[in-house]
Amino acid sequence: MNALRTYVTERVAYYLERDAATIETDMSLPDHGLDSVLALALCGDIEDHLGVRLDPTAVWDYPTIDALLTYLSGAVAEAKP
Amino acid sequence: MTATVTTRVDRLEQLLGDPWQPDAPLTNDVILAADERSEMSTRGEELLDEFGFGAEFVPVAYGGRLDRLDDFLTLSRAVWRRDPTLGLGHGFASFIAGVNIWAAGTPGQCRRAAGLLLGNAKLSSVYHELEHGNDFSRIEVSARPHGPDHLALHGRKAIITNVGRASALVVLARTSAEPGSRSISQILVDRAALPADGITDLPRYPTVGMRGLMLAGVDFDGYRVPAGAVLGEPGRGIEVALRSFQLTRTAMPAMAAGVLDTGLRATMRFTGDRRLYGRPVASLPAVQAELADAFTDLLIVDALAMSTARAIHALPEETVVAASATKFLGSRRLLDAMNRLSRVLGAHFYVRDGEYAIFQKLLRDLAPAGFGHAARVACLVTMLPQLPILARRAWANPPVDAPAAIYRRGADLPPLSFDALAVRTKGGDSLTGALHAAAEATAVADPRLHRLATAFVAELAALTESCATLEPRDLGPAAQPEALAVASRYATVLAASACLNVWRHERDDPFLGDPTWAVAALHRLARAGRLPVDPGLAATCRPALYIELAARFAGHRTFDLADRPLPV
Amino acid sequence: MTALFPDAAAIVSALGSFLDPDNTFSRTECARLDVEEEFPAAICRDLDRLGLPAQYVPVAQGGRLHDHAALVHVVRRISRRDLTVAVAHAKTFLGAACVWVTGSAGQRARLAGDVLAGVPVAWGLTEPDHGSDLVATGFAAERAPGGYRLTGVKWPINNATRGGLMCVLARTGETAERGPRALSLFLLDKRTLPPGTIECLPKTPTHGIRGADISGLRLSGAPAGPDALVGEPGTGLDTVLRALQLTRVMCTGLSLGAADQALQLIHEYVRERFLYQRLLIEMPHVRRTLGECCARLLLAEAVSMFASRSAHTLTGELAVTSALVKAFVPAVVDELISVGAEVLGARAFLTTVYADGAFAKLERDHRIVAIFDGNMAVNRNAVVNHLPALARYGDGAEFAAAVRHAATLDRPLPPIGELSLRSRTGTSVLRTLPSAVAELRGPARELGDALVTVAERLRTEAGRVRPSVRDVPAEAFELVERYEWAFAAAAAVHVAVANRDRRSTEPWWCDDRWLRGVLTLALDRLRAPLPAGAEQVFDELAGTLTIAERPSILPAADMEGE
């Protein structure tokens, strides 16, 4: 889970063009400039990274890294029969 | 710009005011309202009359203020920046007629025309017939002897600016039934002084752009004019036009560049005011790039047109090809730039009211700069047969540099001499000769500019070879597209030489003397001409150009080479 | 071959000749309406009577819409006569699309009833201060007893005044909230709103489509019941982004019709105009220009037909496909028109000398297509955001069948499945290009191979771009523009190999003629080296125009009936 947290944080930092160290996992991503379109791209990255299918608007629905990780752990568990 | 014109253009600008200010003498709203009514702007015409703009069409020798072509173009551009319909309808149409009179008329004819223009009357240049378009050699309007002292005109001319309200007309007519160019003459018709028998005005033609223009036709049915009304020797009408059209073809894009100036200004306003994604549209890099590119295009067109205009003074034997190249390349670049800017304005370009409504009018008004007064291909076809001569006599030999005054704003120039203008090239081409000298100057100045300049030197060498393979059938309207491409490539080289030499001769100017704009300009030309250059270069220049553009916008200055102050 | 789209052919032939001024839908009348800035009401009524609205309603709701290509084509056929009419009428599909995508069964049924009865439906996304940035929508929907109260201004909106219904995007979340979940969609029945809560804004004068009803709507606390909400609260943006995939593809039909009309006017002019002792069409440069214009039209048509069919077979990729074609097709048609205007000279400027000024009118009218329903920058930005996906994937063999299905023009299509906001698989069109090119022979093969090389280079470049909305460098947009050309050319290859065996006797198809034309055009634009003399294919296309009018890859029966 920690590895996933690091990965997601790094991707968010990449899209926001900020240093990963400055990204708080409880901050609202849209409020910090993660546009709705970029959120879709982020979702695609996570899909590829985990090898799972996600709802493309997952990042819209879980707009903080923490919320997203909770959602992801559920989605990953579901994908593993 | 010379000192004398600076005062004049400042006076004109003050008289017309800042069109964006609601209390200005001539506002965008007034201009747009006239356009919507399909009328000339009365207010605009009154102000230009008050300025005495007619005197700008008249050579100093006949009591007017026409001294230097570049100065005339600077003044005209100030009008075209606001309203191209005024520019053509209150001006350029008279200018075209005028230059043919100054070029071939007797002193008496010149004095008469001058008197009319100085009194703010209009002249009309009456060449075009619907059936024959660009093909002047097949016009049908005839002027045949009628008694010992008169000619009688028969036939119809159509789509002519101001023909119904001009005091005098310059009519292109057939004075002999023989085929060929020796049968055509230009005739000065002093309409104001002649009886109206045998001349009928035809209804106006509605248009999509320049909607207010008084565009109509005229029917001659035995209209009698004195035999002495022919300009110059009978049968020399086409030759006169070939000389005088060097001024007018050069002038067209030079004046119309004012449209792009205002187009850029409107787009700058919009991108500064409009917010997207939480910040001004102007902060989007792609938008800045579009603006920087359009600014570069304006500088390219200005460098080409102004250098050709000054060459008409300094190298009158060498401009017959350059003038057509200027019309060909300049007009397209302006049209394309305006089209791209329209996409930045988006919905605000498409609506005909509101703050930016002037843009759509300017876009519509610009179209005739492309096809009017010689189709762009017709310009190429004028150039083509002369290029092999240039190739043999100029490009293949040691280059001859051009005088610095051609590229330097405000430098002294010899007076305009219509007699010195050539009907066809004699083989001299200092305007591309100067490319070599400028390319050498780049070697120590800037490696990017040097690579670009070298690419153009190589292109001229390649053109020398291409010209050797042109076949006779390729030298006229039936030319193969590949042959026309040779002429088009030459125009690109000429524009590159113009930009490079402006840089070279304006080294003391902080902007023009810096290589960046020249790199941007040459890069755009090289990409358009498919020369092998690094596509990534644009990205290295755009930021600096955008900064300059934004500074001029904020400081109310023009975006052309002149970088003049505007009224606030 | 029989017509692929018989409904469109039937509607058009029932309209009577466009050139007969006595017909309601005539060129003369359209010119008059444009000058007077008058809405083409009588023409729209005729189109209603002839059943055009049923083309906008899915079969499941009692309409005739089951093939997205058929929708594109019928829009093309109307646009070919007059873009103002097409924009005014077909807007109803845009207004309805969101309901087809996520509306409840009841909403769909009610809306279908209205559309079939000829009630215009508008789509209100844009606001005076917000265009492309939909997330910034300010139009507010506040919770109120029994539903919502709506307050705000939508402008500029097509049919805002004439429309009986309008589908609006509104903010249901907190005003400060910028996230995508703050937006919801409502289908408003303007006819039932209490007076005082609704005001139609005056007609906005426009550069082109002067007769259209471009106006706006101001609502002040207008009530909206729960049945007005389209989809769940907070899903407005997703729905809009899905619906836009369908509408953006539909918009290419507007461009194709404009191109058809432009080409016809250019062709008529150059074969009648006599200058320098010859017909214009006899001048080599004019012939070349004419042939290039044919190639532009054929390329636009091929990619538009492919994209609209792929909505059914490669639905998951439509997010990127629709953005590519919406950016590409209007641009290439604007270019065709601009080149044509130059050939026509004064006749594209004067409004009474040639063809009732139709060319000048279509030039003005068509400029809107690149602006509305997502402008070029927005679409290119959407592609930029897909670039990593476009760069990443392998050969796409698993999608070869779906690509072939979309490319086979006469093969029936399955219904459109789930629309996705993002294409996970990039574009299979380019990934499966090498195997399609392998089926080409002779000169077309040589061009196809060159395209494969260019496409591979683009893929490498795509991998280097970083997605972003704010600071997308201009160079990334330029890359996308090249990508569009490659995509269009690749779609053309697929269409060619999938159909040519059955079509090889038709003039545009024989010797791979149209394909060679569009590939030459695209490769030249992509600055790929061309085989010597390749440009002569344009002269061949111009020649074909004289024996088979109407350049098209569709069966002749689909282009007849004017």
Ligand SMILES: Cc1cc2nc3c(=O)[nH]c(=O)nc-3n(C[C@H](O)[C@H](O)[C@H](O)COP(=O)(O)OP(=O)(O)OC[C@H]3O[C@@H](n4cnc5c(N)ncnc54)[C@H](O)[C@@H]3O)c2cc1C
């Ligand atoms: C606003 C406006 C103002 C005008 N004012 C005046 C005026 O004051 N006085 C006046 O006399 N006329 C005036 N005109 C007429 C104008 O000069 C003509 O419209 C112009 O010459 C173009 O002719 P055309 O459009 O008939 O083109 P055409 O001559 O029919 O050309 C059509 C096409 O033929 C081809 N072509 C033309 N020439 C050549 C060539 N040499 N070689 C190869 N191909 C060629 C090109 O592809 C061109 O696009 C005005 C027109 C307008 C619109």
Ligand SMILES: Cc1cc2nc3c(=O)[nH]c(=O)nc-3n(C[C@H](O)[C@H](O)[C@H](O)COP(=O)(O)OP(=O)(O)OC[C@H]3O[C@@H](n4cnc5c(N)ncnc54)[C@H](O)[C@@H]3O)c2cc1C
């Ligand atoms: C005749 C007409 C009819 C219309 N009908 C409707 C309708 O029925 N319903 C409706 O909702 N809307 C309608 N519109 C509005 C239209 O859809 C919008 O104009 C369009 O979405 C673009 O917005 P904008 O022009 O306001 O440009 P803005 O969003 O203000 O953008 C300005 C400029 O910024 C640039 N830009 C924008 N985004 C980016 C980016 N991501 N990257 C780089 N550059 C960017 C572009 O160059 C753009 O032109 C209509 C408009 C017109 C003119």
